[in-house]
Amino acid sequence: MSKKLKFESFKFHFFRCAEILTDQLGVDERQHYLKFLMSLEIENLGQKAVINWEFPTSGRSAFEYRNLELYRRAVSSSRRDFCKNGGEYKDVVRDRNEELMLRYVSQIFMLSGLSKREKVERRDW
Amino acid sequence: MFSKRSVVSLAKASLFKNQPIYSQFYITARCNLTCEQCNIIFANSDVAECSIDEIKMIADNYAELGVAMVLLTGGEPFARKDLPEIVRAFESNGVHVRMQTNGFASEKQIVDVVEAGGRDISISLDSLNPSIQDSINGGFSQSWHRALEAVALFTKHLPKEASFASFGCVLQPSNLADVEDVIRFGTAISWYSSVVPIHVTSQIAPRGFRVFDPDFGWSESEQKLAFALVERIRLMRQDGYLLYDSDQYLDDIKRFISNEPTTWRRKNGGVCDSPNLYFALLPNGQVAPCCDFRLSDAPFAFAENFPSAFRSKSLKTKIQDIAKGCDGCMYGSYPEISISMRYLQAKIDRFRGFIAAPIEKNWPWTYDDLLTLAQDIRANREEETDVQKIKIREL
Numbered sequence: 424m425s426k427k428l429k430f431e432s433f434k435f436h437f438f439r440c441a442e443i444l445t446d447q448l449g450v451d452e453r454q455h456y457l458k459f460l461m462s463l464e465i466e467n468l469g470q471k472a473v474i475n476w477e478f479p480t481s482g483r484s485a486f487e488y489r490n491l492e493l494y495r496r497a498v499s500s501s502r503r504d505f506c507k508n509g510g511e512y513k514d515v516v517r518d519r520n521e522e523l524m525l526r527y528v529s530q531i532f533m534l535s536g537l538s539k540r541e542k543v544e545r546r547d548w
Numbered sequence: 549m550f551s552k553r554s555v556v557s558l559a560k561a562s563l564f565k566n567q568p569i570y571s572q573f574y575i576t577a578r579c580n581l582t583c584e585q586c587n588i589i590f591a592n593s594d595v596a597e598c599s600i601d602e603i604k605m606i607a608d609n610y611a612e613l614g615v616a617m618v619l620l621t622g623g624e625p626f627a628r629k630d631l632p633e634i635v636r637a638f639e640s641n642g643v644h645v646r647m648q649t650n651g652f653a654s655e656k657q658i659v660d661v662v663e664a665g666g667r668d669i670s671i672s673l674d675s676l677n678p679s680i681q682d683s684i685n686g687g688f689s690q691s692w693h694r695a696l697e698a699v700a701l702f703t704k705h706l707p708k709e710a711s712f713a714s715f716g717c718v719l720q721p722s723n724l725a726d727v728e729d730v731i732r733f734g735t736a737i738s739w740y741s742s743v744v745p746i747h748v749t750s751q752i753a754p755r756g757f758r759v760f761d762p763d764f765g766w767s768e769s770e771q772k773l774a775f776a777l778v779e780r781i782r783l784m785r786q787d788g789y790l791l792y793d794s795d796q797y798l799d800d801i802k803r804f805i806s807n808e809p810t811t812w813r814r815k816n817g818g819v820c821d822s823p824n825l826y827f828a829l830l831p832n833g834q835v836a837p838c839c840d841f842r843l844s845d846a847p848f849a850f851a852e853n854f855p856s857a858f859r860s861k862s863l864k865t866k867i868q869d870i871a872k873g874c875d876g877c878m879y880g881s882y883p884e885i886s887i888s889m890r891y892l893q894a895k896i897d898r899f900r901g902f903i904a905a906p907i908e909k910n911w912p913w914t915y916d917d918l919l920t921l922a923q924d925i926r927a928n929r930e931e932e933t934d935v936q937k938i939k940i941r942e943l
Contacts, residue, residue, distance in 0.1 A: 425686040426582040432593040438754040439591075445752075457752045494578050497597040497628075505596070505832070505848065512848040514832040516596040524594075 429488040430467040436491075437465070437472075440524045444532070459537055479536040486527055492516050549667055549710050551642030554616035561616075561825055562889050565816075568858070569616040570826040570885055572839065575603070575634060576623040577831055580652050582686035583672070585718045585746045585764065588839055589623050591756040595832040600630045602833055602850040604637045609854040611641035619881065621648040623831075626657055632664040639665030646670060648716065650685070651695030658701045669702050670742075671695055673715040675726035676733055676922045684722065696918050703737065703911040711909075714740040714792060716880070719801065721746075721770045724777055725929075731781060732925050735790045737918065738909035742792040743781065744880045745774075745801050755840035757879065766805045775802050790907065794894045796887050797878075804878045812876075812883040815890040819871040823864060825885055837867045838882065841874070 438460065445456045459476065466473045471485040495516045505512045532538040550558070554569075561567040577592035598606070610618060618638050625631055625647055638645045646668040647661065673695055675681045681692035702713055717723075717730050727743060734741040748765050749758035766774065778798050785791040793801075800810040813820050820838070822828075828836040835846040835858065843866055847857035857863060877883070887894045913921075 425688065428582065428589070428593070431582075431587075432590040434760070435587065435590040435754055436594055438751050438760075442752065442754060460752050461750065463751065491594070493593040495596040496578075497599040497602075497630075505602070511845075512851055514596055514834065514848075517594055517832060517834075520594040 427467055429491075429493055430472055432493050433472045433486065433488060433491065434465055436520070436524050437474075437486075437528060440521065440528045443525065444528055456532070456537060459535065474531060476531075476535050482534055484531060484534055490523060491520050493520075549712065550616060550644050553611070553614065553642050554644060557614040557616045560614070562895065565821065565889060566824045568613055568823060568825060568827060570619070570881065571610065571615050571617075571829060572619045572621060572826075572881065573606075573829040574622060574831050574839070575620055575625055575631075576628050578627040579622055579624040579650070580627065581624070581650050581688055581691060583650070584684050584686065584761075585720055585759060586757070587755075587759050588757050591754075591839075592623070592831055595830050595834070597628075597831045598833040598850060600633050600637075603634050605850040605852075606829070606833055606854075607637040607641045607643060609849055609858075610638065610643045612855045613858060615643055617644040617646060619646045619648055624650055624652060626653040631657070632660040632666075635661050635666045636664040644668065646712075648672070649698065650691070651698035652691075653698050653701075655701050655705075658698065659705055662705045662707075667706065667711040669706065669712075670714045670716050671698060671702075672718070673730050673733075673741075674717050674720070674723045676729040676926050677726060680723060680726060684718075684720075696922070697915050699737070699739070700913050700915040700918055703909075703913045706911070708909045708911055712740070713738070714742055717741055717743050719743050719745045719774065719777075719805075720764060721766060724770065724773050727777060728781060728784065729922075729925050729929055731784055731789050731791055733922055735788075736921055736925070737913050738790070738907055738911065740790040740792045742880055743798075743801065745805050745878050747877060747879070756842075757839040757877075771806055774805055778802050792884075793880075794884060794887050794897060796891060796894060797880075797883055800883060801878055804876075810876050810878065810883070812886050816886065819868060820874070820876070820882055821886050821889070822871055822882070823858070823867045825889060826882055827858075827867070835863070837870050838877070839879065840877065841870050843867070843870070 441460050445453050448456060462477060464475045470489060471487050473483055473485045475483045506515055557567050557569050561569045574592050576597055577589050579589045620634060626649055635645050645666055647666055648670045651671050674684050678692035682689050685691040706713065715730055715734050717727055719727060731741045746764050747758040749755050751760055778801055781791055782798050796812060800812055803810050822837045828838050829849055830836055833848045833850045835849060836842045847854055888898050
């Protein structure tokens, strides 16, 4: 069966952002998070990705794909996707997607009881 | 095929190992297939695509940097309607273009990219068995036949001289019995083949090109079959079959699939040569070390100051920090460029193969003739299977 583009994109970027956040943790704490991430099950339900976890407390959460802006085509007439900020270009679409996904992963960590506060910081990956 | 400036760049890279000669430009994440072994269409879905105006600026900047060759890949590059303009932008700046496609292109699209200066094509082909290929391609029926049609069209429209055509074949457990057929097929129609082993990762280490599915990993028995296959295709190359891959690269495929350290990065202290010899561009034009990794604040290649930003020590340090933490890949182009630039024997072999003795192409081929040829090769393979089995047992 062919893979679902938005679902697979969600999965990849969810785990990528999880890696960004867990890379900032100490060794022991990180191991705990990695065990959690390895155990996650993600289902594709309609226009949503549903994340299920069993520990530290069991739970589930759904994410609507439409919140992400994926496969953004070229804009020929202007550079509205690439704004200049302090002399440097920024990809507004990428930044928005990444910020949204980092926040979502951080919320999952809080909902599961792994963390008590939201941590969102962009890093290389 | 290469401009004079590109030849100078290649010579500088060979001497000093500090001249970017090759760039993979992921011009779109969009694709009309969802191949089992490809994750990049998901990994690059979150960024905006560059416009053609921005790509023209990228081409100017590549010329200034001395980039000799750009791989236009995706996603599916033909998903962009402005692909001919993109090809023209680079070729008119003396940057050689290779296009990597799944073969879903119309005759008009193919004619247009050739007229724009495109002389170098790589088509993904993992099997001569249509049902296996369709399955690998994500279950899209007729995708194998579409690829074959594209092959026929390229042999019709590419000039015989100063052009290059090849198959990119992903070595994976499901096509172990098919790779030799692809090489035989390619050789019969004057196309090279290159083999890349499938790359797998886990949910806690997502990488741009690597699939999460552990079923694509290698079992012990599959590893043995793959080792035997690598040795057989090495012999095929020695017998004159058009296999692009060097001996060292083939040896490293065996190490890679058995999770042993590869050797191609050894002469650079165990890290790859990004960004000194090669680098990647995301669909938004942002520099990346490769298809697997990204920088959060990398420069955009269409920016006016890109050449100086690219040469800056801070960018090199950031990319090399990432490269130092990487276990290594076998994605074909990066390893082969490092090997060609750093190992004398590989350099001599490349020179012999492409400059001293270029192949004479027996083009054009029709779709019907290609179909018959593929069927004949598969039919003959059946007779060889017993011999292959004995060879495998011997190993």
